[in-house]
Amino acid sequence: MTTAAPSAPATNRLGLTKQDYVGSKSTLCPGCGHDAITAQIIAAAWEMGLEGSKVTKLSGIGCSSKSPAYFLNQSWGFNSVHGRAAAIATGTALANKTLKNILVSGDGDSMSIGMGQLVHLIRRNVPVVYILEDNGVYGLTKGQFSATADVGSTLKHGDVNEIPPIDPCSLAIELGCGFVARSFSGNPKQLNAILKAAMAHTGCAIIDVISPCVTFNNHDSSTKSYKNAKDHDYPVHDLGFVQYNEVEEVEIRAGDAREVAFPDGSVVSFRAVKDDYDPTNKLAAMQAIHASKAKQEFLTGILYLDPQAPTIHHFCPTVDEPLATLPQARTQPGPEALERIMQGLM
């Protein structure tokens, strides 16, 4: 891979250090997969040079939903209602289209109570980096099964799940999501590249991250344990991400990898690990996901990518400026308009 990031500078393109992107101290259990994800959100945001004031951190309720407090202290956070962060993201995106929205949810928050909202968030292609921290279990209520728990997985005290799981990635692809990825909290390098690519994506990016719950679902019979996830992590490609402002400085050897460009000029490159994998082929992606599931593997990487898919701002083509701060002169019709309407009603 020739697109390795340049040696990490002490400051990013805004002159900020990584420390400028941290949040409050985590209150999750020591060793929680979510904290490893938080570390990569911080790293990716710093490396991308995101402007803190232009970022929102949105969440619902649950362990995962607490994590926006643990990164990007310079950004606006909104820890809202269980399963409803999708609506919060939609309202935020409509009010101010210049913001970069990062949403952290969990498998309970997204795949059960919030399923309806997630589905419609994807359908409307609301610009948001949607990180689904997936551990197959409700942590904050002390260890009940979630809807992503695999058949045959057990709870700490022995209950066996017999109901088939919902797979967030195949669901998102089916719904037409333009950026669908899976990763593992124990694979920081891959997660980092996925997060950066998702931050460059202009629509809804769904990232299912296997994130073991060390307290309630990390035992040997759990399919979402750290050991099981590590043993069955099957990356479909090595990912490279080159941000638009670096494209000309980094040489990408043609033919070496597949490349997909984002509207801003950033490029993500895919280098096959074993079999060639085309992340722009929706049917092949679905097939690969189902095949890996049969082999009880977690297929990881950017599984499907369509950076050009129209977003909610195409369906709702408001002016370029944030609606939130439009002055009265631009949002209030004049007295003559009211007079005209009154005449028409006489």
Added chain:
Amino acid sequence: MTTSLAEGSATLVNDFSIEVATVNGSGSQTANNVLMRTIFQMGVPVSGKNLFPSNIAGLPTWFQIRASAKGYVARKHDIDLMICMNPETAKEDVAKLKPGAICIFDEPLKLDSLRTDLIWYPVPFQKLVTASCPEPKLHKLIKNMIYVGVAAQLLGLDMAEAKSAITKQLKGKAKAAELNHVAAQAGYDWAAANMPEQHRLKIVRDDKTRGQIMLDGNSACALGAIFAGVTVVGWYPITPASTVVEYLIDYADELRKDPVTGRPTVAIVQMEDELASAGVILAAGWAGARSMTSTAGPGISLMSEFIGLGYFVEAPAVFVNVQRTGPSTGLPTRTQQGDIELCAKASHGDTHHVCLYPANMEECFRFTYDAFDLAERLQTPIFLMTDLDLGMQNWASKPFTFPGKPFDRGKVLGEKELAELKDWGRYKDLDGDAICARTLPGTPGGKGAYFTRGTGHNEYAYYSEKPDDWTKLVDRLRRKLETAKSLVPRPVVDGEDRRGILAFGSSDPAVFEARDLLRAAGKETSYLRLRAFPFTAEVDAWLEAREVVYVVEQNRDGQMTALLRDFYPQHAMRFRKVLHYDGTALNAQTLVDQISGYEK
């Protein structure tokens, strides 16, 4: 034909009611509005009540029109002219008439054999339709316009006004208007040639509606929002609230396009449910937009968790509730003031919300407009409480005045103000009015970011479970309601009598009429019309000065009475509930009967 009955009676000029019984989906709404508008255009105060079923086509529907020289626009109890077009309900429709009433009916129904004490006018509608319209598929629609012509002739309406009303009603559809002109004229001509004249009911040109407009409350609310600069709307279809946003979409298309780019300055998104609608508008309000939704009771139930969040994190948003008859699906096309307590206290835990109660078209417009200022000033959800009667019926009104003042965007700190502030905390009450300065995501300068959370928090928006932080927070939220009292519309008060009537919203026209009826019976009353919750000091003082207070409301349990008791336990003994909750609009006689009943 039994016309002799009418000969002895005095003529009711500009003071009678008409009921038209038709089948839903037959296009009768257009015809009925034309009939009503014709009377309006002749300068006579008029009101219309469409009693429609929760159905697209096939079920019975009734439309009541009341002309009143005195300006009584509440529903009238008795029908003076019945137009029977629906075979299914004809017998019942005829049975409920008082002796001496006039009944126009479709000839084949042979209703005139049912009673001898009514004045009958059989009309061969089908023959007239066939003669006036060559296209059979339009016959069902045209048939209704024929009764407009017949009624116009019978009542002395000006056909030129009827035709102008048709053109207005079918604006932009020239061919349809022409067909309807022909049909109405055919009805008129046939009636002139074949029907004996009647002198019991007449409309005579007046000038009482000069300069007035006619529209429904949902249009008025939509206009209020448009002129308040609404920028984000999240909604989900529900009767009777859908047309608020549907009209808003139409008005926005005309009035809210950026002149330079042609692109809209408002985002209107139909969400997947009411939960999402509430989430969208609260997030948009949090991010700085002027946001709103429109819904009815079931929607408020679904939104309630989010409403509590909005109250607790202090995010502005406007919720228009066009109330209908509940609980459950209830009577979705009938009216009620059934969500008074629900909205005043929506969500779990201790919550109180500002509610506005418009009673007429001007207030529907103005209060919707004001709701956006209140939401941003108070940083909280604001409820605009109309109902189906206000929202979906047509009402005459004075034209709306342009609210020529700057929007109140509330306490929002920008980059400059933040740079000057040493110790900003999102929930620090610096001014003592319980309202704290907020910041908007996207504010540059590296200051002002904070973490909004539905969990317990301190003045700096940090998570806190400390008992002191919690009580300080919820006590301040309660104090914010005190601040709201200085901002919400004051009650409207009339009269000094110690016998008081307290009402709100769509009950107003019936109270206006009932007070005249009571006065005629020797009972003077004073009247306080509530226009907002929380109740202001004027309400307290007025209650204090009354001996007895008849609280008029359109629900079973006396929900406003319960709120009044809660806030004014010292006045509780004075309250008498006067209730109406059968789904129909309130009429004056109901009030007179109940109040008289208390005073026996």
